[in-house]
Amino acid sequence: MIMIKLVGGAKKSFLTDEFKIDKSDISIRELLGLLLNLKPISTPNLDIENILIAINGVDSSALDGKNTKIKTNDVVSIIPVIHGGSSKRLIFNISNKLIQVVEIKGQDHITVAYIDNLRKKFPGIKLQAVSSNFILNIYHLKKIISLSVYSDKNNILLSNKFEMDILMRFAISSQISSAINSAGIKPKQSFMLITLGNKKILDKLYKEIGGMSIEIFSKDHTSFLKKYFKITDKQLGAVMSKNPLEDILIEKAAILL
Template identity: 45%
Template sequence: MITIKLIGGAKKSFSTDKIVLGEKVNTINELVSHLIKIKPKDTLEFDTKNLIIAVNGVDTSALDGYNTKLNDDDEISIVPIIHGGSTARIQFSVMHSDIEIFDVVNDKKFHKEFLDELRNKYKQLIIQTINSQFLLNMHHAKKILTLSLHAKKNNTLLSKKIETDILLRFAVTTQISHA
């Protein structure tokens, strides 16, 4: 039996922090393929390209990568490279700009036009929404927003609007595919 410890976002993909595998898998590649098959449909995407996988505490990149052979009683740890989650209210400053990240309950009053109405009413604010399930952690959000603010200052935005630039920079996460 192989024991799989899931950490960070991997826990959210499987709604558990531990899987005991009764099926025989020979390599990490087979293990990942099997995990994709058994992942519950109503959970977050399991990003197989951005994982740190350890076998008995040893990073597979120091072994044979996804071809690393597995044995019974191996303990596998799977850690997304970017992991975590937050629904709390977060406040910080970047480039003399005050930033606040907070959770908004999505109800009937919150519709697509609502953001445009807010943006028109408060033109001095930059307003963007990101599904809180895909907000990784404060450090990552701060880094994304810092990049976007620097790009705006230097006229190097990825798009015409900073709000779109922010979304594009979150594209390295699974957020953009759900936007």
């Protein structure tokens, strides 16, 4: 028997917040197929590409992804990741944390000092700048941030700051200095400004920086990421996933200590 716990919009798909399934020793992939079959026809769809799955409180990304086996008496939590905004501004919710992401065009005057000044001007938010080269797409973006949110909630951050945990996971490095040197902000290089806070403050921040923003994910960084992290086509071909490169990057980030 497996206990299914539903969070947020997932509850609307099944008209309950939890139920049990008489199954065991099945993979997350098999469970998702089963859930789609069990969902009432008249309820909202369950978007299985935009959910987080935790087994006994542990994010499946830190286990074996969709191949993770679920055993008898396991508790599986289904958590939708909600996103919205324009092509220049992403806003989404992870575990009741509101997150805004804006891509900023690299300019001479935008340095680490500029980011520090934003932190001083908007003390009510958590803010981090990550080189655009190290973020592949929205799937990759949300999954990595989800790992940091989960780590913060469970007091297992890679450093003593949530913001640094995000940078370290995108850089796939357990060393702060290495993460800063590789995935940190650099002059004339575009970067993603990732912020966490309430809607009112995030709106004020966007008003401040919106004029420098560019369309998010307008460039494909696949080749860079494969080369930088030495990921071969053979490795990608061995991953049973619609997003093999993203899932390899996420798995590497999840197992950092």
